[in-house]
Amino acid sequence: MKPAFSVIFFTIASGAGLGLMVWWLVASMMRHHIRMPHSTFIMGMALAALLITAGLCSSNLHLANRKNAIYASSRFKTSWLSREGVFALAPDPVAAIYIWLFFASASSITLNTVTWILIALAIVILFCTGMIYGCLKTIPRWNSWLTPMKYVLLAGTQNRIALRADSLAGLTGAIVVLPQGVAFATRAGMPTEYGLYSAMVQCVIAALFGSSRVMMAGPANAISLTILATMVPFAAVGSDRCAALVLTLTLMVGVW
Amino acid sequence: MGGATDCVPYGKAPSGTWYNGIRQHELDGDPSFSPHMCSEHQPLPKTIYVLMSCMHYKEAHCVTVCPTGASHKRTEDGIVLVDPDRCVGFNYCAWACPYGALELDANKGVMKKCSLCVDRIYDQQLPKAKRQPACVLACPTHARHFGDCDDLASKVSMLTASRGRKNILGELGYKLTNAYLSMREPVQIDAIPLRQGFSETAKAFVSRLIQI
Numbered sequence: 001m002k003p004a005f006s007v008i009f010f011t012i013a014s015g016a017g018l019g020l021m022v023w024w025l026v027a028s029m030m031r032h033h034i035r036m037p038h039s040t041f042i043m044g045m046a047l048a049a050l051l052i053t054a055g056l057c058s059s060n061l062h063l064a065n066r067k068n069a070i071y072a073s074s075r076f077k078t079s080w081l082s083r084e085g086v087f088a089l090a091p092d093p094v095a096a097i098y099i100w101l102f103f104a105s106a107s108s109i110t111l112n113t114v115t116w117i118l119i120a121l122a123i124v125i126l127f128c129t130g131m132i133y134g135c136l137k138t139i140p141r142w143n144s145w146l147t148p149m150k151y152v153l154l155a156g157t158q159n160r161i162a163l164r165a166d167s168l169a170g171l172t173g174a175i176v177v178l179p180q181g182v183a184f185a186t187r188a189g190m191p192t193e194y195g196l197y198s199a200m201v202q203c204v205i206a207a208l209f210g211s212s213r214v215m216m217a218g219p220a221n222a223i224s225l226t227i228l229a230t231m232v233p234f235a236a237v238g239s240d241r242c243a244a245l246v247l248t249l250t251l252m253v254g255v256w
Numbered sequence: 257m258g259g260a261t262d263c264v265p266y267g268k269a270p271s272g273t274w275y276n277g278i279r280q281h282e283l284d285g286d287p288s289f290s291p292h293m294c295s296e297h298q299p300l301p302k303t304i305y306v307l308m309s310c311m312h313y314k315e316a317h318c319v320t321v322c323p324t325g326a327s328h329k330r331t332e333d334g335i336v337l338v339d340p341d342r343c344v345g346f347n348y349c350a351w352a353c354p355y356g357a358l359e360l361d362a363n364k365g366v367m368k369k370c371s372l373c374v375d376r377i378y379d380q381q382l383p384k385a386k387r388q389p390a391c392v393l394a395c396p397t398h399a400r401h402f403g404d405c406d407d408l409a410s411k412v413s414m415l416t417a418s419r420g421r422k423n424i425l426g427e428l429g430y431k432l433t434n435a436y437l438s439m440r441e442p443v444q445i446d447a448i449p450l451r452q453g454f455s456e457t458a459k460a461f462v463s464r465l466i467q468i
Binding site: 072080177 | 321322323326344346347354364
């Protein structure tokens with residue numbers, strides 16, 4: 001089961017685009033309560049539309065026999081892929097009506113009704129896309145109602161602020177913590193991959209149990225040397241026993 | 257007899273699709289599959305071969321997931337086929353098939369699968385005995401059978417009645433059309449005692465003396 005790159009790109013891009021669209025629409029309905037320039041809203045919606053369109057185009061890239069794609073909606077009754085195909089096209093006329101109403105400065109109630117229809121359609125599409133993967137009995141890990149739920153929720157995390165903050169944090173982590181973790185693990189006499197594990201695990205622990213949001217959690221220089229000095233009398237550097245002892249030490253330090 | 261002289265029988269970079277995959281499993285540690293024991297606790301390993309071609313299930317998953325209706329189950333005889341004039345080559349049905357029976361033909365751009373030799377079994381030009389899938393005819397030990405399971409007097413019905421049919425993916429809710437016959441009861445070989453008692457040895461010695 002080797003999914004084509006275009007399938008992965010489609011799933012991510014169209015999910016992100018639809019999630020982004022939902023949040024911009026919600027924001028637009030609150031336009032009387034929050035300050036949001038017209039241009040920002042239009043730019044955001046354009047980005048969402050771009051992502052959705054790019055996803056849809058990419059989903060056609062890996063078809064080995066594109067000329068038969070016209071039949072793709074003919075099994076609406078049984079196939080989730082077919083349903084997704086039908087619903088993916090449904091927002092287009094609604095969006096056209098929305099844009100026309102938006103620039104024609106239609107009444108608030110009319111605009112809000114169309115907005116709600118668009119939001120509902122987006123969620124239906126997301127659900128169908130999730131079910132494409134969720135309905136496969138042959139892949140037990142996906143074959144659950146949690147799969148479409150997760151996909152809808154994942155798309156829901158796409159908003160401008162989170163997107164920016166998450167990607168910045170991820171980049172910082174990759175650039176700074178990753179090599180640092182590896183280096184400190186070597187210095188503490190541990191197998192190198194433990195540096196990566198400690199960088200990952202401590203993020204979760206610090207996020208859940210950390211006492212302050214300004215305290216930085218990460219692999220540290222001094223402690224790795226201390227660990228090496230403690231471990232040398234007990235086990236050979238880099239051995240499995242050493243790793244086991246370091247884990248014990250970590251747990252004990254955490255408990256006390 | 258020498259080994260196979262042609263090491264690359266399909267050429268250097270074979271392209272194409274498998275209609276009839278066969279998977280080899282080595283079972284060990286399960287006494288029910290392997291009654292002959294190496295020692296008291298270690299059963300001998302047993303190799304079994306599982307046919308992985310299309311089973312033409314009653315509610316075939318590749319048919320329900322197909323968006324174009326290219327995968328279809330024929331109403332007249334229940335054979336699951338792919339219509340190349342409707343197939344988009346999405347490869348999605350291959351994900352849905354528990355047997356890996358569907359493969360994308362890279363040259364034609366459509367999915368290919370076992371058709372139960374639909375061209376052979378209805379070919380009026382062939383003698384009646386030859387109107388069977390090629391794999392059934394080719395199997396030298398006659399491990400494969402072809403026939404109408406709905407006809408209770410047919411050879412396959414009698415075989416399934418006497419040996420039992422096994423649905424190896426029953427837990428996934430697939431309903432049988434093709435079936436695996438249950439494994440035959442293994443032939444029991446009487447164990448030869450390694451060390452005989454003194455009286456047996458003495459008797460054997462005496463009988464040998466008498467024979468001389």
